[in-house]
Amino acid sequence: AQSVSQHNHHVILSEAASLELGCNYSYGGTVNLFWYVQYPGQHLQLLLKYFSGDPLVKGIKGFEAEFIKSKFSFNLRKPSVQWSDTAEYFCAVTPAGSARQLTFGSGTQLTVLP
């Protein structure tokens, strides 16, 4: 079965700082990878996704993530965070082309100080 590790449980940054959230997965085959975000009081929503092709994917609100197959990683980055980026971020994985569930990491709470 697949699993996902998010090593940073809580990250605190000042506005304009750069962000990198780590995500590592465990699965022996081809995967689809996702980052979801949950803003305070709102539902989970998709930030970006990787299925195949260019390992550097861009999502909404200036976020990007890089898939490094050799490291089983899919780290989320943003060059300059804003106060409005305060949220909980979840990395998720599912085996590509299979009827398996989406497996989520434990989440990283990002707090951006104004």
Next chain:
Amino acid sequence: KAGVTQTPRYLIKTRGQQVTLSCSPISGHRSVSWYQQTPGQGLQFLFEYFSETQRNKGNFPGRFSGRQFSNSRSEMNVSTLELGDSALYLCASSPHGLAGGTGELFFGEGSRLTVL
């Protein structure tokens, strides 16, 4: 297009009772998945339904069950509630289901269950 709708949004039950939660997926979506979200365990997969059939089931006891109707609406039921069942229960829909699809899910706002 309306999003995923979950009812009720909040509910309080006592140990031993049972509860039924409802989910209306986005129009045209045939797959509905359920997740339990708690501070300690994060998001844990409960089950997935596609065209009224349960296709995947997570590692939860038999007290947790679900079903899907012909209009794709889904319900989940938890019987003999325990304190540890207190959680946010999230429903998510997708057009094609996990098989053959991309795994992208559209989430509702959840039903927050408190068990006293």
